[in-house]
Amino acid sequence: MILKDFRAVIRNNIREYGMYIALVVIMGIFTIATDGVFISSRNIANLLNQTGYIAVLAIGMTLVIVIRQIDLSVGFLSGFLGALAAIAMTSWGFPAWAAILAALAMGTLAGLLTGFFVAQVGIPSFVASLAGWLIYRGALLLATLKKGTIIVPDDAFNAIGNGYIPDIFPAETSFLPELHKLTLLLGLLAIVWFIFQSLRDRKNRVAYGFEVLPADMFILKLVFISVILSLITWVVAGYNGMSWTLAIVLVVVLAYHFITTKTVLGRHIYAVGGNPEAAELSGVSVKKITFWVFGSMGMLCGLSGILFTSRLQSATTTAGTLFELDAIAAAYIGGVSAAGGIGKVTGSLMGAIVYMSLTSGMNLLGTDISLQYIIRGAVLVAAVVFDVTTRKAKS
Amino acid sequence: MIAPILEMRNITKTFPGVRALSEVSFSVAKGEIHCLVGENGAGKSTLMKVLSGVYPHGDYSGDILLEAQSQKFRNIADSEHAGIGIIYQELALVPDMTVYDNILLGHELKSGLTVNLNETIKQATEMLAKVRLQLNPSTKVRDLGVGKQQLVEIAKALCRDIKILILDEPTAALNEDDCDNLLDILRGLKRDGVTSIMISHKLKEVIHIADTVTVLRDGQTVCTLDASRGEVSEGVLIKHMVGREIDDVFPKRKKKISDEVVMQVRDWTVYSHGLGRTLLSDVNFDVHKGEIVGFAGLMGSGRTELAHSLFGNPDGYRLNGEIKIEGKVSKFTEPRNAIDAGIAYASEDRKKNGLILIQDVKQNVTLANLKALATRGVVDANGEAKVAEEYRTALSIKTPSINQKVLNLSGGNQQKVSIAKWLFVKPKLLILDEPTRGIDVGAKYEIYTLMNKLVDQGMSIIMISSELPEILGMSDRIYIVSSGRITGELPIAEATQEKIMQLATS
Ligand SMILES: Nc1ncnc2c1ncn2[C@@H]1O[C@H](COP(=O)(O)OP(=O)(O)OP(=O)(O)O)[C@@H](O)[C@H]1O
Ligand SMILES: [Mg+2]
Numbered sequence: 041m042i043l044k045d046f047r048a049v050i051r052n053n054i055r056e057y058g059m060y061i062a063l064v065v066i067m068g069i070f071t072i073a074t075d076g077v078f079i080s081s082r083n084i085a086n087l088l089n090q091t092g093y094i095a096v097l098a099i100g101m102t103l104v105i106v107i108r109q110i111d112l113s114v115g116f117l118s119g120f121l122g123a124l125a126a127i128a129m130t131s132w133g134f135p136a137w138a139a140i141l142a143a144l145a146m147g148t149l150a151g152l153l154t155g156f157f158v159a160q161v162g163i164p165s166f167v168a169s170l171a172g173w174l175i176y177r178g179a180l181l182l183a184t185l186k187k188g189t190i191i192v193p194d195d196a197f198n199a200i201g202n203g204y205i206p207d208i209f210p211a212e213t214s215f216l217p218e219l220h221k222l223t224l225l226l227g228l229l230a231i232v233w234f235i236f237q238s239l240r241d242r243k244n245r246v247a248y249g250f251e252v253l254p255a256d257m258f259i260l261k262l263v264f265i266s267v268i269l270s271l272i273t274w275v276v277a278g279y280n281g282m283s284w285t286l287a288i289v290l291v292v293v294l295a296y297h298f299i300t301t302k303t304v305l306g307r308h309i310y311a312v313g314g315n316p317e318a319a320e321l322s323g324v325s326v327k328k329i330t331f332w333v334f335g336s337m338g339m340l341c342g343l344s345g346i347l348f349t350s351r352l353q354s355a356t357t358t359a360g361t362l363f364e365l366d367a368i369a370a371a372y373i374g375g376v377s378a379a380g381g382i383g384k385v386t387g388s389l390m391g392a393i394v395y396m397s398l399t400s401g402m403n404l405l406g407t408d409i410s411l412q413y414i415i416r417g418a419v420l421v422a423a424v425v426f427d428v429t430t431r432k433a434k435s
Numbered sequence: 436m437i438a439p440i441l442e443m444r445n446i447t448k449t450f451p452g453v454r455a456l457s458e459v460s461f462s463v464a465k466g467e468i469h470c471l472v473g474e475n476g477a478g479k480s481t482l483m484k485v486l487s488g489v490y491p492h493g494d495y496s497g498d499i500l501l502e503a504q505s506q507k508f509r510n511i512a513d514s515e516h517a518g519i520g521i522i523y524q525e526l527a528l529v530p531d532m533t534v535y536d537n538i539l540l541g542h543e544l545k546s547g548l549t550v551n552l553n554e555t556i557k558q559a560t561e562m563l564a565k566v567r568l569q570l571n572p573s574t575k576v577r578d579l580g581v582g583k584q585q586l587v588e589i590a591k592a593l594c595r596d597i598k599i600l601i602l603d604e605p606t607a608a609l610n611e612d613d614c615d616n617l618l619d620i621l622r623g624l625k626r627d628g629v630t631s632i633m634i635s636h637k638l639k640e641v642i643h644i645a646d647t648v649t650v651l652r653d654g655q656t657v658c659t660l661d662a663s664r665g666e667v668s669e670g671v672l673i674k675h676m677v678g679r680e681i682d683d684v685f686p687k688r689k690k691k692i693s694d695e696v697v698m699q700v701r702d703w704t705v706y707s708h709g710l711g712r713t714l715l716s717d718v719n720f721d722v723h724k725g726e727i728v729g730f731a732g733l734m735g736s737g738r739t740e741l742a743h744s745l746f747g748n749p750d751g752y753r754l755n756g757e758i759k760i761e762g763k764v765s766k767f768t769e770p771r772n773a774i775d776a777g778i779a780y781a782s783e784d785r786k787k788n789g790l791i792l793i794q795d796v797k798q799n800v801t802l803a804n805l806k807a808l809a810t811r812g813v814v815d816a817n818g819e820a821k822v823a824e825e826y827r828t829a830l831s832i833k834t835p836s837i838n839q840k841v842l843n844l845s846g847g848n849q850q851k852v853s854i855a856k857w858l859f860v861k862p863k864l865l866i867l868d869e870p871t872r873g874i875d876v877g878a879k880y881e882i883y884t885l886m887n888k889l890v891d892q893g894m895s896i897i898m899i900s901s902e903l904p905e906i907l908g909m910s911d912r913i914y915i916v917s918s919g920r921i922t923g924e925l926p927i928a929e930a931t932q933e934k935i936m937q938l939a940t941s
Contacts, residue, residue, distance in 0.1 A: 248820050250838065303812045304805045311802055314791035320749045321788050322803040322856065323774040381793050 049257050055430040059374065059390045062423070066394060070401030078401055081278030087400045088276070088393075089201065092285035093118070093347040095392040097367035098374065099296050100340035102388040103333045105371055106313040108380035109158060109165035111334065112364050113150075113172025114341050119360025120176045121147050122345030123183040126190040126355035129197065136197040144342040150176075151338015152331060159330035173364070181357060190355040201351030204280040205287055219274075220281025227273025231266050238262060285347055289389075292343070296385040309333060314381030369416070370395045373423040377431075391423075438503075440465040440630050441486075441599060446497035448481055448490060450843065452835035455481040456495070456654045463599070463632060463647075468625055470641045471634045473651035473676055474875040475847025476833040479634045480524055482651070483601050487521040488514035501598075520592035521601040524634075524846050524873070525786060526584055528591075530577040535559035537576055538591045562590035566620050580735045582613030589620065600624065602633045604846070606640060607873045608783075610734040610901045618644050636847075636875050638669050650675040677877040684880065685908030688887040692911060695724040696762070697864050697895045698745075698778075703756035705737075705744045705919075714740045714752065715919040722864060722895050727886060729910030730899040732939050737919040738899045739783055742866050746780040747773040761863075774803060777863035781854050781870060783899070789853035790841050797823035797837040799852050804860045826855035831881060846873045854882070858889075865889065866897045871905060883909060903932050915939050 050057065070078040077083060097114050104111045125143040128134035134142065150172070157168040184190060192198060209221040216224070238258075245252050253261065276282055300306040311319040312329045320326050344363065349355050374391025376383030398419060402412045443461040447454070456478045463469045471479050485495050488508030499506045501517055508514045514521075528537050538559040544551045559572045566586045576584060585605055592600055602621075606614045618640060621631050635641050641648060648667050650657040657675045660666040674680050703718040715737045722728050730738050744752050747770035758765050760776050767773040773780070782788035790799055800823045801808060808818050823837040830851045834844055841852055850873055857865060867886075871879045886896055886909065900906050906913060913930050915923040915938040923938035 244817060248817070250820075250836070302814060302816075304809045304814055305812060307798065307802070307805055307814060310794065311791050311798075314793050315787075317749075317788045318782075318790055319802070321746070321770050321780065321782060323769075323771040324802070325769055325771055327769075381791070 045254050045257050046260070049253060049261075055375070055427065058426055058430065059387065059394065059423075063390065063394050063397065066397050066401070070397070070404065074401070074404050078404055079275065081275050083400070083404070084275050085279045085283060087396060088289075089283050089285045089351060090400065091392050091396040092201075092289050093344040093351070094363060094366045094370060094396060095289050095389055096292055096340045096347065097344045097363055098370035098388040098392045099292060099385045100337035101364075101367045101371045102374070102376050102383050102385050103296075103300070103309055104165075104337055105368075105376045105378065106380060106383045107309060107329060107333050108313055108316070109330070109333070110169065110368070111154065111165065111172075111337050112169040113154065113176055114169075114337060114344075114367060115360040115363035115365070116173055116176035116180055117147065117150055117338065117360070118341040118345035118348065118363060119355075119358070120180040120183060120345070121150075121342045122349035122359050123180055123190060123355035125197075125346055126192050126349055127183060129192060129194050130190055136194050139197070140346055143346055144339050147338040147340070147342025147345070148335050149338065151334045151336065151341065154338070155331040155334030158334065159327040176360075180359065184355060184357045188357060192349060192353050192355070197346075198350050198353045200284050200288070201347055201349075202353070203284050205282050205284060207281060218278060220277040223277040223281035224273060226282065227269060227277070230273075231269050234265065234269065235262055285351070288343070288347070292340070293385060293389050300385055305329075305332065310381055366395065367392075369420050372427075373420060375427050377427075394423075395419075438465060439463060439500075440502055442498075442500040443482070443486065444498045444500070446482065446485055446495055446499075448478075448485055448495040452839070453843075454654055456485070459497075459651070459654065459656050461649055461656065462659070463630060466625060466628055466630055467646040468621060468631045468633065468644055470645040470648045471632060471651065472636070472638070472641060472648060472672060473657075475851075475873075475878055476845040477651040477676075477875075478654040479651055480603055480845065483521060483603055483632070483634065486514070487511055487519055487601060515595055515597075518596070518598035519601065520595055520597035520599070522585075522588045522592055522603065522605060524603040524607075526581075526588060528576045528584055528587060531575060533573050533575055534563070534570065534579075534587055535572040537587060538562055538572075538594055540591070542594060558594065559590070562594050563587075565593055565623075566590045567616070567623075581608045582610065582616075582734060585609060585613070585617065586620070589617075593624075598630060600629055600631045602631065604634050604636065604873055606635060606637055608734075608869075611903070613734065614640060636873060638672050638876065641672065642667055642669060648672065652676060652678065673876050676875065681876060681880055684876070684883075684904075686880065686884050686887055688891065690725075690911065691891060691893075692726045693724040696721050697724050697760065698722040699757075699759040699762075700745065701757045701759075703741075703744070703758075704754070705740060706753040706755075707740075707750070708753065709750075713919065715744070718756070718921055720914055720921060720924075722897060724895055725890050725893055726911045727890055727896045727898055727909055729906040729913040730897060730916055731903065731906045731913055731935050732901070732916035734901055736916045736939070738916050739868055740919075741916070742780055742868055742897075742899060745773070746770055746778060746866065774860060774862070778866065779803070779857035779860045779862035779864070780866040781857045781868060783868035783872065785849055785853045789856075790849060792842040793840060795838045795840050796827065796832065796834055796844070796852055799841050800826050800837075800855045800859055803856050807859075822859060826859065829858075830855055830885070831878070847875055847878055850874055851878065851882075858885075862894065864895045864897065866899070868899045869901065870898065871900075871902070903935060906930075906935070907932065917941055 067079065101111065121143040124146060125139040128139040128142055129136060154168050154172055157163045158165045205222060207220055207222045242252055242258065300309065308324045308329055311324050312326050316326050348359055370392035371388045373394055374387035376388065398416055402415065439462045441463040443459065446456050446459045448456040459482060461482065473479050484490050486499065488511045491509045492507035506517060535556050539555050544554045544558065556572055563572060566589050568583060568586045576587065606617060609617065621644060624631060645662050645667060647662065648660045699721050701719055703715060704713065705715040706713045718741060732738055743750055744754055745758060747767040748754060749770055765776055786792065797819060801819050805814060808815050820837065827837055832851045833848050841849055854870065871882055874882065890896055898909060907930055911927055913925045913927065914921050915935055917939050922941050925934060
């Protein structure tokens with residue numbers, strides 16, 4: 041009975057769970073192939089830090105694609121904004137926080153500018169952002185012209201890409217000596233919160249007479265996800281704990297998840313993506329939404345630039361190269377539909393993790409770079425084929 | 436009895452949560468015009484999609500026999516090959532391609548590796564002649580009116596050498612002249628030996644043209660009526676469709692029209708840069724509180740453009756003139772402004788301008804007024820579900836749940852969702868553009884009753900409609916629009932079909 045339920049649930053939700061399954065499979069393969077090095081706390085910490093700057097771009101890109109647009113300029117824009125932050129600190133004497141704010145603000149402006157050309161002037165976003173790609177690339181070269189690489193000496197700034205959140209308990213206690221206690225605590229809170237939310241959600245749906253998972257399946261799902269969350273927490277806590285990058289990415293994902301699923305703005309974004317004419321006639325300003333989405337994309341470019349610059353502790357002439365394509369790939373792997381109106385930010389986060397796991401795993405194995413590209417391409421196609429076919433089967 | 440050309444036996448088709456067809460049997464005699472009628476969601480379109488291979492063999496149960504041969508279509512190409520041509524409820528032409536390219540789309544005439552343009556044009560012209568459409572085949576489909584587009588669709592189907600032509604609500608979007616023309620063409624095809632199956636909610640035309648009528652209700656065959664034996668009349672059809680009798684198609688209402696003017700439009704001129712011409716000029720009219728004002732006219736007379744231009748001008752026309760809402764001069768730069776001023780506009784084209792098809796019923800109903808359900812920008816999901824349930828009941832929207840994607844509803848039920856969206860805005864003035872297009876008699880009656888209730892509560896309604904009986908049955912006052920001008924105004928007491936038609940064509 042349970043087995044039959046289980047199969048039915050998996051079949052009905054294969055699209056949603058597919059990516060998690062894929063991630064587990066990919067991680068499993070690499071773990072075996074590397075004799076466990078891949079799953080070590082140290083490697084996972086590294087992997088998550090590398091994913092950070094792509095993940096935030098993928099989140100912004102999700103919304104851009106949802107409203108049927110594209111933004112090719114994000115890679116070099118984040119490279120340029122990272123360089124700008126570096127220059128602000130080294131040459132203009134900005135403190136770290138001011139440089140960060142400046143990068144975020146400039147990013148938002150740049151995004152709004154693209155938005156202006158797309159929404160107000162009516163230029164296809166592909167062209168507008170292709171022009172941006174060229175312009176920001178030039179701007180980045182210009183910014184790094186004198187010194188080539190700008191070394192950032194600011195420790196606080198560099199901690200964003202390399203540091204970890206402090207622990208509330210001293211490391212020397214005999215209780216769980218090897219682990220980061222605050223991270224464990226946060227993980228525990230997350231699990232409790234997740235269970236609480238799921239129960240509340242279920243209660244509400246039952247009250248409305250909506251369909252819910254059968255009770256045994258529901259419990260199984262709770263247990264399964266709780267176990268996964270615990271494992272992740274355990275692994276992360278094993279090496280210095282949660283990094284600042286991870287903390288920032290989680291905050292961004294939660295904020296965007298909230299906006300897209302719970303707010304009027306989010307609903308309007310999906311309405312515009314689903315049918316712009318109907319949305320406009322329903323009183324949703326397509327222009328305004330376009331500005332919002334490109335503005336947010338620009339801001340996330342600023343964030344991505346900061347994460348990357350801080351991780352390298354310097355701004356380079358090639359920073360941001362191909363980030364736009366990584367972000368787009370991550371969004372598509374995460375289930376965004378090219379026809380617009382469909383896609384989740386949590387999906388894109390998962391997409392980014394899957395994509396970066398591949399890179400990280402193949403790097404560990406010493407796979408030749410040429411082969412890496414080919415495999416990444418194949419995975420991208422496979423993910424989208426899976427998405428498209430399961431979508432068809434369901435409708 | 437002539438041998439049936441087509442027999443469908445015990446067809447059952449289910450969708451998740453819906454049994455669209457159960458054990459339907461349907462038989463069509465060779466050379467006849469067979470009409471298929473039934474309420475919204477009765478399963479008419481689904482039955483035809485089964486027949487034409489949209490739902491492949493194995494997706495349904497039952498048998499299809501074409502000229503006594505059992506058929507197992509895997510896709511549309513298979514059914515086309517067997518001689519079945521279908522024209523869907525929604526037009527399926529490529530707007531930016533020429534008429535000849537559209538007609539031969541999928542059956543391109545090649546010479547070697549390239550398309551033979553001359554032969555294409557020649558054949559397209561022949562097909563156009565068959566449907567008596569005189570136009571340059573190099574015209575873009577976008578530039579044709581709906582009536583002509585419909586004929587191009589038929590020409591496209593004829594090109595494929597068919598035995599059975601299926602038309603799903605072909606006249607829903609046509610005005611009376613175009614309808615008559617289309618029916619004539621069907622008769623002509625009948626003489627050429629083509630069998631036609633037509634779905635329609637316009638019972639008058641069904642009575643006019645049908646040799647046989649089959650009625651579906653809730654996914655089952657109710658009966659098959661033979662017109663030559665005088666079995667078909669409007670009353671009989673309605674009774675079989677709805678399961679009860681409806682005496683008065685237009686429910687009565689006590690008039691409560693006040694002197695208060697809700698909307699006043701003066702010297703309204705609309706110019707389109709895109710088309711490079713003036714669409715409307717010198718339009719003047721008033722709408723009173725509690726009044727239903729009908730806008731009659733032919734398809735393409737400019738009524739929809741007028742509504743768009745008043746409703747925040749989403750198409751970016753150049754406007755001149757003045758709108759007063761409750762005495763206050765108002766300027767709307769986008770639909771949002773108009774909505775905030777208490778105006779709502781339910782579009783005639785629900786798929787393109789009305790609905791977000793990939794979203795569910797609930798989200799569509801609340802889209803225009805999400806703010807009412809939100810605190811500090813966060814939507815109250817429970818409140819939303821409640822609202823959606825209310826409208827689902829009030830308009831008897833047939834759907835397994837409010838979480839069903841609108842895409843999966845039948846055409847008429849989609850229309851109801853698109854009207855529900857505007858009722859939830861609770862406007863002062865509701866503009867309904869062809870509100871009953873594609874809606875069955877029973878639901879029409881419900882919508883008319885609802886309109887009466889709304890004006891009784893003090894709302895005003897502008898009803899744009901190409902169906903004269905509806906205009907005459909529901910309006911308090913009628914404006915007639917012809918070629919972008921208001922050519923007449925008639926109080927309902929003085930209005931007749933003849934007068935309206937005369938003004939509409941002047
Ligand atoms: N793809 C689908 N998924 C789920 N349900 C569907 C789908 N297509 C149709 N239905 C359901 O099947 C039933 C029959 O629909 P159908 O479109 O055949 O009705 P119809 O008789 O053509 O109505 P109308 O006059 O409104 O066009 C409806 O209840 C509809 O909601
Ligand atoms: Mg239908």
